[in-house]
Amino acid sequence: LDGALRISIDPALAAGSLAPEDLDEEGIIDRLGKKAVEVRSVDEFEGMDDGDKRRCILASNPLARLPRRGSEESQSKVEDMLLNLMDEAVRRQVMIKRASERGDFQLAARLVADKSDRQQIKELMQEAADAGDYKTAAELKERL
Secondary structure, three states: OOOOOOOOOOHHHHOOOOOHHHEOOOOOEOOOOOOHHHOOOHHHHHOOOHHHHHHHHHHHOOOOOOOOOOOHHHHHHHHHHHHHHOOHHHHHHHHHHHHHHHOOHHHHHHHHHOOOHHHHHHHHHHHHHHOOOHHHHHHHHHHO
8 A cells, every 4th residue: 555545435425416314334325216117106206205216316327427416406307317217108107297287288188199009008907907807907917
């Protein structure tokens, strides 16, 4: 050793995109969330706080450069980053809900009309399962 002091700082923590409580005693990212493709519904997405969304992004892409915490703009950027990593069907559901909440019913209608066959089958399968029609749900699952 040359006697030089070497400090290793997690870039995500240094940039302010993670909070100190997101690291364990050794400075390693702790409590990484589920991966983005594991977010299965609009309700699950909306139930995540900013920290959950950030951990989910890092679990999906450890090299992601997250924006600094603290502003509404950074929260919006984090949500957009996460949406880009999520399953297409869930992403579209979030976008439809957002468009409807903003009163952009034209966009919401277009998003509904442009659903992929896979997404339509997935939604029908969920409806069948929710109604207790497991035979139909299983048949639809085969089509996925």
